[in-house]
Amino acid sequence: MSQVSIKDPDLNNLLNILNEELKDLATKIYIDKTERVVYIEVAKEKILDLAKKMLHLGFDHVKSVSAVDYPQEKKIELMIHVGSYLRVIRKYTIIIRSMLERDNPRVSSLTSVWPSAEFHERETWEMFGVYFEGHPDLRRLLLPEELEGKWPMRKDFRIATRKAGEAEAPWK
Amino acid sequence: MSGSQDITQELAQEMFRVVETGVKEEGERLIELQIGPTHPGSGHMRILAWVDGDIIVRCDPDIGFVHRTIEKLSENRAYIKTIPLVERPSLLDTTPMTIGYVNALEKLMGIEVPPRARYLRTILAEITRIASHFYGIGILAIFLGHSTGFMWAFGDREVMIELATMLTGARITYAYVIPGGVRRDMPQNFPDAVEKGLRYIEKRLKEWEKIFLNNPVVERRLRDVGILKPNIARMLGVTGPNIRASGIDYDVRMIEPYEAYDEIDFMIPVAEEGDAYARGLIRFKEIEQSINIIRQAVKKIPEGEIISPQISRLFNPLMKKIYAEQKRVKLPSLMATLKPPKGEAMARVEAGRGEALFHIISDGSTNPYRFRFVTPSFRNVILFKYLIPGHRIADLPAIYGSLDYFPPEADR
């Protein structure tokens, strides 16, 4: 699926294999100009099968699970950075992206495939409100109790500042 | 592309065995210990440990006490103001964090960095790596009760901090790396001072072997404690010296060389046992490798500009004068309202504790649309939940110290 010429032969192999294995699952596969990052876009129902296929290909850990909030399009985009410890493919980072509905973002948890995603998914839950079905222990990780349910990283959460003369912070 | 086994069954057998089976209700045999934030052996976090007699049955890290919302703050600030923000979480090896962020920004904007600036960044990054490893060794020593190791580690770390002060003017948080290069050139006496400092550290490392690495009580406390097997480490996504002590030689400086690392010759120390002693030993060996890298970089550093011409052509005459005379970069006003093109970029660096990841998504305005920032300690938190059960209470500080987990770095 790449139109520009790729200088790295290993990346060519990787792209061919990815295109072949994931042809029913992924909607789009492309690379960036540094030739070290491969983007895979996938629909949210197929993300668990895609993850299992990636695991079989050798990508064995998750570097980051996070989200990007697009309030105008009413979508939250899930962004998962995946990598591998195997020698041949450790220089590539695969970024899996998936669009979720902003009103009720639910997606199946990837901890059954990649256990390293456990704490990242907890952080995404408390920051964006993305519910991961099947997560063994989904509760807040970094935030205090008063911010539970407020999804601070969404764009409509304004950081409240205290004005001069106010005794208590306005978010209390 | 060989596949790995089906991880799910293996995980259920090995990792969840202690968590699922054998946990009785509290009050029968279990005591819940809250090794809370104001405990000498806990750092800025709370560790909840359920203890049966002397054996820890379940362990739950409760982090977030020093969460500073760096990702949210960066969305309201200009790009260049995030550079000091990114330094603050990992207070000990600050330079690799700034290098990562600035690398991502440079990839986004297509700025080329001159070679002298790349070497200067490398030298400072390795200086802070030595300081960070000494901190980790000092914390490991004091958690075992070895106050001499603690004091010596912080004393030796001062040498590195003095060198950094000579180069940048600040002790710990430098904000030295800017998009396009670095802010200052190195002074005339810097290479000699570096050589003196490195020789002192090498002399001290021999003393360290006698009092710490060959100390029989230290060996009894650390050998065969907290063994992390390589396949479990791969599953859990562990990074840094912790995984290099389990046999996997994963180091971003070799995989995706950034700055001047592809022109410098160095080795990655790897150990096979995976216990706490191996993790401590790897840190000592990495200090030796960093000394090697600094020596080569100081010798090989090319002459030239320290800031990219794409930035320096924006200087006004006063800035040009200061740059020509003192080799100091004054930031042009355009940097404060930098508007990268729409797109995204990702960069990875090897900080002292492992691999850090920076992902910037830009929508063409002066503030980033989304800045994702994962630190190595955040990836290592999962070891508290899965590595500690099965060990004794006194092994908790030993394993914690050997992991070199730094709570502010994990909380960001």
Place this chain on the structure above:
Amino acid sequence: MTISLGPLEIPTRLVYDFLHIFILPGFGAVLILIILIIWAERKIAGLVQLRYGPLHVSRRFGGILQLVADLIRYTFQEFIVPRGVDRIAYLTGPVLALIFAIIPIAFIPVSPFIEPPIYVSSNMLLVLAILSMAPIFIIITGYASDNKFAFIGSLREAFLMISYEIPFIISILSMALLFKSLDMSVVVSSQANYLPGVILNPLAALVAYIAIIRITGRFPFEISEAESELVMGPYTEYSGLMYGVAMGIAYIKLYVYSILYSIVFLGGWLPILSTNLVESYFIGSFIILIKASLLMLIAVFLRSVYPRYRVDQAIRLGWSQVLILSIISLIWSLILSYFLR
């Protein structure tokens, strides 16, 4: 062995008893020696660790009065009693431990011709018995503080007390077997006739010293008050003057054990070559104090070198190696005493 002092016997005895209890080797010596030993511990640790140690309090003397400043501060600090503690045990635990640690001084003779204030013919056994009561009150202290860490600390103290008091008692009694007497004055004068105890039975000396390091909580056996695992062990909930008392217990025990050790193994009040030169009370007790200080200095120096053991490693060491060595030293004493007829 006493000499009759004629009509002035009772007042002279009273004077000597008073000196023994309050000055030398009683409270006065305890206070001064503890100030000096804690200062030496911190100064030695500082010098090893490339720093100054105590310096500012009395600059000209190198910070010797640092502990006096600390004690003054503890005296005026607010003494907070938490709500859920068992008040009687909480308030009296450290005090009783201190009492039982310091009472043996009244039984220990420091001169060949003057009896100790309370003379019992088997005073070695009595001193051992009283000293082994002190850990019980430490355990009660930890249990009375309503705190899980204190509880774990007193559990550790209980385990370790059993593992290391027994070898200590066995090794001291093996010396009593060797010298055929439980009276400390007889033991010292036997050492004048033969050789110091440390040469006659070095195994017992080694075992006894290791046990002393454990009993008084010196590194590498500082386990019940392990700072990075349990905040302060049994003394977690103490502040103010009681904290000073709790910290002092370990050093007072070290002092008394060192005096016992120097009498049984190092020849007590005899100078190096055993002669009968020493007859006066002052020189004899001074020599004992010097030997005891030497032992205490070695014990506190270990802080700069070793971290602490894990509790199960220390218990295993006590039961498998130290106990066996003490029994071997007992057998050795039996064999040797046959020849020392």
